[in-house]
Amino acid sequence: MNETFRGVNIIVYRILIYGGLLFWAFLCLFPIFWTVTTSFKTAVNVTQGHLIPWIDFIPKWIGLRSLGLSPETIFEISTVRDEFLKRFVNSAITSVSASTLAVILGSLAAYGLSRFEYKLGIFKNSDISFFFLSQMILPPVVLALPFLVLYRELALLDTTTGLIMLYALMVLPIVIWIMRDQFSTIPLELEEAGLVDGLSIWGVFLRIVLPISFPGIVAAFILCLVLSWNEYFFAALLTSADAKTLPVMVASQTGSQGINWWSMAALSTAAIAPLVIIGIILESYIVKGLSTGAVK
């Protein structure tokens, strides 16, 4: 009697767990599903709330056509497509170079801070670390307006270079945070062995430390990539024509057009697609990057 009771209990427990998991997975995935499918819907399908492709409605290339990317328009000349591709490339260049810059600067600094003793006046290692990490607290809005004025003077306004530098600054603390944890897990003996073999400090860093900590670097790089790809605030303030990134383009569409649902959906899909793919493929790295520092 008691045994069966316990069995039922476990089954109920299982159902609750899976129910919760499935519910939340639905909450996470439905908006993405909705956006992707909406880019194939005509106005009628949207207003009548049709949801499932091929059953509720017949998908059309309408969203991609509005961007000039559908099968039948891909070889024709399209200004919208040129605009879109330009923004897409801008976003890609900006985020990749900013992440690279931040990872280089950040891992150098993190390595230095985890290995050597520094003295800069009254400041010691922990103070320098704190100085870097405290940048995270700084709200972007404090920097935005001075940068606007400064960049105007330096002719960096609306240039990709200007944005890259800002984004690198924005993600630098995160890189240092992740990499410092990474480096402190590497045994010192390895490096000492390298030094004995006649490598310089830089030789040890490049030949021994970097290869070992490669997964950490990838994790940091991806986090940076995500943050700078999605960045909207600085981009909206500091770019207008040339260096405008994809999020700014998406945002500018939301205001002006009433209900051009399919084209908005296609744009949003394009803005999230690279990251969704990265997320699915490199999920374990992202999780790893986020969880450093959580456990000490």
Add this chain to the structure above:
Amino acid sequence: MYLVWSFALCYGVLLIKGERGQRALFVLPAFLFTIAMVIFPLIFSVYISLHDWNLSAFEGQKFSGLDNFRALLGDEYYWNSMLNMVYYLLAILVEYAIAFGLALLLNAQIVARKFFRVAFLLPLMLSPVAVSWMIGKSLMEYRFGPAATLARQLGWETPAFFSTTEIARISMMILDAWTFIPFMMIMLLAGLQALSKEVIEAAKIDGATGWQHFWKITFPLMLPVSITTTVIRIIFKLKMADIVINVTSGGPGGATDTVTSFIFREYRDRSNVGYGTMMAVVYLIIIVILMTFLLKLLNRWMQKVT
């Protein structure tokens, strides 16, 4: 200019100090970069904030001392957005509870854990601008967004998510929570997985039920991780703006404004650099005081508990 100078400095250090210089070279680039990009603009922003400076006005800047500050003290909308920040920060508690629950679910013995983890992670990867369109402007659309339809079927006659003060604020919280719960969840999950198995086994043998077990063992052990997570979440929350700018632009009547989005509009609509900067500087000061206070408090509390 600054670039050339800092290269020269790096090279000079290398020459003078030899090996010790090589060590310094690890930190110096990042250090100089941060100084150039943070400290200098910060000082400059204090300078701007003391001026009456409108970029679209013809006459350019004019020193006005503390006029901006006085204007700020009387600015209802600014303090209103501050108050909103308090509400938004309180929402973190709910987010934390949900994230903890999800982390527990993911940590249970389940099949297809990989699938669930990826699915749960995805919202974090999406661009806030796209999210604000996807959910804010289409799913929650008044006439035929699926969320509105669902709400109608559940008995809410007029599911207008963004037109009255309280509901609009809650909607914004939900949107923001949707993107950031995965972040908290993953950090908490890492914490859960690092808990030592022996402690849990021992508790099981002692015959603790699930509920007791959670409150007596898991929760206290998770306290440090929880605090780290929450502090980082607070930092991110204080920067929240993109979604607000794109979904409601702060409306109705400033009910959903965050400080950042308010300053953003002050600049974009009025080009009022001087006043905007003053607001930002005051915000920074408040944040720094708040964070120092919070960290001190947490430190002391942690010492007492452990």
